[in-house]
Amino acid sequence: ILRLGLNFDGKALAGLEFKTKDYFIFTFDHVPLAEQSDEIRFRAPEEIRLKGGPFQLANTIVSVRIDPASPYRVAAGENGPALFLDAQHLADVEFPPIPGWYNKTTSTGKTPGEIAPIIEWGYLIYLTVFRNCQYFGKDEECAFCDINHNWRQQRMQGRPYTGIKPIEDILEVLSFIDEQDSIAKCYTITGGSIVTEIQKKKETDFYYQYVEAIEKKFPGRWMAKMVVQAWEKEELWRFKDVGVKVYHPNYEVWDKELFFKLCPGKTRFIGRDNWIRRIVxxxxxxxxxxVIPNFVGGVELSKPYGFKTVAEAVKSTAEGLDYFMSHGVVPRFTTWCPEPYTTLSTLETQPKPPLVYFLELLSEWKQIFEKYELPTPPGYGPPGPGNAVFSVSAFMDIIGYEGR
Ligand code: SF4
Incomplete structure (x- = not known):
């Protein structure tokens, strides 16, 4: 479903109240907003929870990526919304509830969904504090990333979509959450890379001010996580001291040549060897x-630079997994979504990686994770089939699974 996206029947959404997609960092859609029907645009849920149905599926939360051409369709079923693969009913479907605090507004008139959206069925507060990236254009932007294109699309649709979130707005929404919410357990601070300065602050100072302000006002209230660039150890100590628990310096793709091609900005400003050393x-x-760096599962098969076979792609990525896991680092992955305006999608029509790739990748991830007897990564909620809330890949669902 993450590979191919979801095709929503507008009737399955009509009359229901649920938390819709907040477009919290990327679009994660296979088609541009402008090409989505009025019934679907800004009406699709953030995630769906699959359950029951003819196969008696365990609860499984899946992030929503819109694609009207997908064979996976959410339509009205006998008991409410249901998931179909072509005509086959696969599972019943729930949409995420709207937290009570989503109905408030800040004193500056902003909505919580814009300032501090919630994902993973309420578990994670996602704070993209800088919604652009200074790696800009084909020569610098990561070739699979649509952060800048998402921002542009949201603005073109007339949405309020603050580029740099004021700390005061964030603290105000967090105070709503603090008062009313017992589901959220973590927050993530993230945003695009900063190669010059923002608001006269260098990258590390810019991001530091957010975690410092949050931890000062709400010390230890939620687990603090940061998704940012790979920084030198000397810079990291103050983040640890101020309260950051989990660090995500995403390495995106393991293969050396692909890193150069797909991450030109990271290559030029930091370099692959430095990036890997800094992770360790x-x-x-x-x-x-x-230390939980992300890679983009499936992008090793993208055209024109990627591997030609699933076996080569999995072999390369498994080599990286083994390297990091041998140091106790547990990389996680998101499922590549070839959004339309990314560099890769403008270079070639991107085939979706085959399902067998993800099955092989999950098997490798689990086998290496178990080989090094690593602990369940913190900050991702409960592991295992039926329990996991992480919604953009299945790595948490398979921890403890006794099958393959
Ligand atoms: S560093 Fe790359 S992946 Fe991260 S926001 Fe910038 S372009 Fe996107």
Whole structure:
């Protein structure tokens, strides 16, 4: 479903109240907003929860990526919304509830969904504090990333979509959450890379001010996580000291040549060797299980630079997994979504990676994770089939699974 997206029947959404997509960092859609029907645009849920149905599926939360051409369709079923693969009923479907605090507004007139959206069925507060990236254009932007294109699309649709979130707005929404919410357990601070300055602050100072303000006002209330660039250890200590528990310096793709091609900005400004060294160095600061770099599952098969076969792609990525996991670092992955305006999608029509790739990748991830007897990554909620809330890949669902 993450690979191919979801095709929503507008009737399945009509008359229901649920939390819709907040477009919290990327579009994660297979088609531009402008090409979505009025019934679907800004009306689709953030996630769906699959359950029951003819196969008696365990509860499984899946992030929503819109694609009207997908064979996976959410339509009205006998008991409410249901998931179909062509004509086959696969599962019943629930949409995420709207937290009570979503109905408030800040004193500056902003909505919580814009300032501090909630994802993973209420578990994670997602704070994209800088909604652009200074790696800009084909020569710098990561080739699979649509952060800048998402911002542009939201603005073109007339949505309020603050580029740099004021700390005061964030603190105000967090105070709503603090008062009313018992489901959210973590927050993530993230945003695009900063190669010059923003508001006269260099990258590390810019991001530091957010976590400092949050931890000062709400010390330890939620687990603090950061998705930012790979920084030197000397910079990381103050983040650890101020309260950050989990660090995500995303390495995106393991293969050396693909990193150069797909991450030109990261290559030019930091370099692959430095990036990898800094990930491993960060273990001294946060502890091995709290360094969780992401890679983009499936982008190794993208055209024109990627591997030609699933076996080569999985072999390369498994090599990276083994390297990091041998140091106690637990990489996680998101499922590549070839959004339309990314560099890759403008270079070639991108085939969706085959399902067998993800099955093989999950098998490798689990086998290496178990080989090094690593702990469940913190900050992702409960693991295992039927329990996991992480919604953009199945790595949390398979922890403890006794099958393959
Ligand atoms: S560093 Fe790359 S992946 Fe991260 S926001 Fe910038 S372009 Fe996107």
């Amino acid at each position: 160095d960060a273990v001294d600061v946060f502890g091995p299980s709290c």
